[in-house]
Amino acid sequence: VVSLAYGGQESRFGPDYIIPRPFDPRLIATVAPAVARAAMDSGVATRPIEDLQAYRERLSQFVWQSGLIMKPVFHAAKQAPKRVAYCEGEDERVLRAAQEVLNEGLAQPLLIGRPEVIAARIDRLGLRIRAGEDFDVVNPDSDARFREYWSAYYEIMQRKGVSQDQAKEEMRRDTTLIGAMLLRRGDTDAMLCGTLGTHQRHLATIANVIGRREGVRSFAAMNMLLLPRRTVFICDTYVNLDPGPEQLAEMTVLAAEEVRRFGLVPKVALLSHSNFGSLDTPSAAKMRMALEILRRSAPELEVEGEMHGDAALDATLRTRLFPNSRLTGEANLLIMPTLDAANIAFNLLKTATGDGITVGPILLGAACPVHILTPSATVRRILNMTALSVVEAGGVRDR
Structure with missing residues (x-):
């Protein structure tokens, strides 16, 4: 963080770097808890902090925007x-x-x-x-x-x-x-x-x-995007150029498994230029076929399609277009029809609205x-x- 803010100049504590620079994350994540500890030890603090580690973690979320969504993953990793x-x-x-x-x-x-x-x-x-x-x-x-x-x-x-x-x-x-x-x-x-x-x-x-994992036929890749109002996962961003219905269904199940690691319930939208059968093109047809496969192979999964991107993220619009949708609320896992669609959408969202805050690529199926x-x-x-x-x-x- 400090290096990027100062044009690549290294910041190494010593005679030339004693007082932390304004962009140094240690100012909030390390210095503030140290001051709090000193205040408690000296008796100055009238309301002592009971859990300093939890306090540090809360402060870190101001520095690292991915901190909140990654919290359950970090917690699980630290256990073993x-x-x-x-x-x-x-x-x-x-x-x-x-x-x-x-x-x-x-x-x-x-x-x-x-x-x-x-x-x-x-x-x-x-x-x-x-x-x-x-x-x-x-x-x-x-x-x-x-x-x-x-x-x-x-x-x-x-x-x-x-x-x-x-x-x-x-x-x-x-x-x-x-x-x-x-x-x-x-x-x-x-x-x-x-x-x-x-x-x-x-x-x-x-x-x-x-x-590949036993029973898995294809690798796939998924990226997570932390947007201002929501967190979304996009698949397949790097591997399959034009996946067929079976591949789409398989990567959806693998992607949903990863979404659960973040403590989230996967809500899947199969995206297309067609809205619930409005067009009968090969691309739309394969998304409908993927949905049929998922209904049989993963009936517990909350998934719907094929639909436009706005219908996936706007529950009110989706209900108006298709009242019988099995998807409730906003989708958080977006399955794209092609690699081009996934990669372009991911990079556009990352740059235009996501401030570059991403997790991944997450390789699926290994x-x-x-x-x-x-x-x-x-x-x-x-x-x-x-x-x-x-x-x-x-x-x-x-x-």
């Missing part, structure tokens, strides 16, 4: 922290996020990268974390598991045109592949990648090494807890996805 591998462990945003992860007690970070580069950047950023004490490092240039990992990778890929030499080379240079093998072999509980590179490249590696971030991911987004990954890792163990 897991190991989380960060494939771009040298990325400064990842290092800052690792510091926050440890501050919050969310996870045990595992950074993939060159130890000397990680150490130098931690020092330059003025972070307190130290390798071997606060987190572990997997060095792509020198790791005792290298032979074990490339051999296992070769076994997976030998009939897909990958030779032993290629397997060795890829295992040295592809940090997403290293993270995927860590996850596959049980050396980490969850994995985050994607701050560098394309979503498609990362997904290809995950598909080869991690694979066999293990793994998510692909984007090159524009912020420290807070990495922190949020870490918490979600930890909660998912606990769920995998419970299944």
Whole structure:
């Protein structure tokens, strides 16, 4: 936050940075509770605060706008922290996020990268974390598991045109592949990648090494948007170009499962340019077919369609158009007919009305807890996805 506000200039406490700058979130989240504690200890406070930790959490919501919606996820993650591998462990945003992860007690970070580069950047950023004490490092240039990992990778890929030499080379240079093998072999509980590179490249590696959950036919991606008046989830923002009815139904069930992790009841709208049968185009027809599949496969799910976007978010309008709708109130999970529709809608809303406050992308359908971030991911987004990954890792163990 401070670095962005001051044009990338680092703010490291010392002779040149003693008084926090106005944009420093520690002013409200750390200094205020410290003042309150001092006032209580000295007897000046006439109304002592009984729970300082709860007070800190309330203050943090003024700094991090995603704090309130993420609260149940953070709470669940703190109950049972897991190991989380960060494939771009040298990325400064990842290092800052690792510091926050440890501050919050969310996870045990595992950074993939060159130890000397990680150490130098931690020092330059003025972070307190130290390798071997606060987190572990997997060095792509020198790791005792290298032979074990490339051999296992070769076994997976030998009939897909990958030779032993290629397997060795890829295992040295592809940090997403290293993270995927860590996850596959049980050396980490969850994995985050994607701050560098394309979503498609990362997904290809995950598909080869991690694979899909049992019974799941397709991956999908969902993003959460914190808008001024509501929170909405949009799917599929990154994976399926033109999903069929079965894919749409499957991703709807997977997306609803994730929405519940945030302590919300999923209310699903299948969106289209058609309103409840007003048009008979292939796109509208597949959304109606998806609804029929969902009525049979997930009868407990509150879902309706096909409908316009305004009907999804305006219950009064929807009731006037279709009084027999099974969807009550505002929809919070919007299933789009194509990737183009989902990605365009997400980015327009994020920029025009959402102030860029998002959580995700959330990868749906993977066999293990793994998510692909984007090159524009912020420290807070990495922190949020870490918490979600930890909660998912606990769920995998419970299944």
